[in-house]
Amino acid sequence: MLSKVGGAKGAAAICGLGAAATAATVLLWPSGPKVGGRANGTYVLSFTKPGVLLGQPNMPAADTPFMRFQITVSPARARPGTHVTVVTRFNAKSPFGVAYSAGGQRRCYGEKNHPAGVAKSYNFGVGQDDGTKVGKNQGTAALFPIPPNLPGTVPTTIGRVIETAHQVSGNHQPYVQSECAYLSTFVLTDTFTLPPSRVVKPGKYLLALSNSPRITRTSRNNVDLPPASAGATATGTLPVFTVLKN
Structure with missing residues (x-):
């Protein structure tokens, strides 16, 4: 993902003590x-x-410019062969055409001139180029094992990539003069x-669409900048996705 600005269960009744004891054992045994x-x-x-x-x-x-990802995965517990849906609601703010005085006061020049x-122009990208090739209406999700x-x-870290069928809806990215920024919303x-299981081992994972889900590249006016120089940061949580045994 790239933000480019300027230029993104009863039990039956039973009789007999022995039978009762046996039934209790069955009822209290933890199910998987x-x-x-x-x-x-x-x-x-941000x-x-x-x-x-x-x-x-x-x-x-x-x-600061920011990107917010609100992710829902269902089912959250799945076995091999389960059909899984990941819905990501995205919104972002990308200031543009703005200058600040020594006192930090903002002056907005607008989208042009x-x-x-x-x-x-400036941009910041999320994730790594892991070599996975995707076409139209295709995407990827990434699973990050717990632990580490x-x-x-x-x-x-870099996660385990799974190819997906991918759709984008509700794409709105207007320039809002009062915010002096592009305000972006869409749903993935x-x-x-x-x-x-030989491909994705049973266990607990964090799930995201980006691999990794952090800012990995930045530039201004087509000149690369180290993300750390701008204090690139990631806060929040990812959904926990559990892969069950067959």
Whole structure:
């Protein structure tokens, strides 16, 4: 994903003590987990030093560009062969055509006709190029094992890629003068059939569409910048997806 700005269960009645004892043993024996459930997670990508990205040293951190991903996966517990749906609601704010005075006051020049010193374009990308080739209406999801990854964190590692059928709906990305930014919203719907256990081992995973779900590249006016230089950060949680044994 790339944000480019300027230029994104009863039991039967029984008789007899012996039978009762046996039945109690059966009823209290724990049953295995079943396919089903739903898991949610929300994480946000932003910058603690957005002025580096936009070339505006006085830009407040509160005005940072951001991407928010609200993810729902169902079923959250699945066996090989299960059909899984991942819905990701995306919204973002991408300031543009803006300058800041030494005191941090914002001046908005709008979508066009910017003076010198205002970034003509900038972009920040999410995920790595893992070599997976996808065509129209195709996508990928990534599974990050727990452990080493932990719930409540956004993985820094590369996950196990699963190819998906991919659709985008409700795509709106207007420039809003009062915000001096592009405000983007859309919904991503990805579906896949869980592969055999020899491909995806049973266990618990964090799930996202991006691999990894962090800002991995940034640039301004077509010049690459290290994401760390702009304080690229990821906060929030990913949904927990459980792969059951056959």
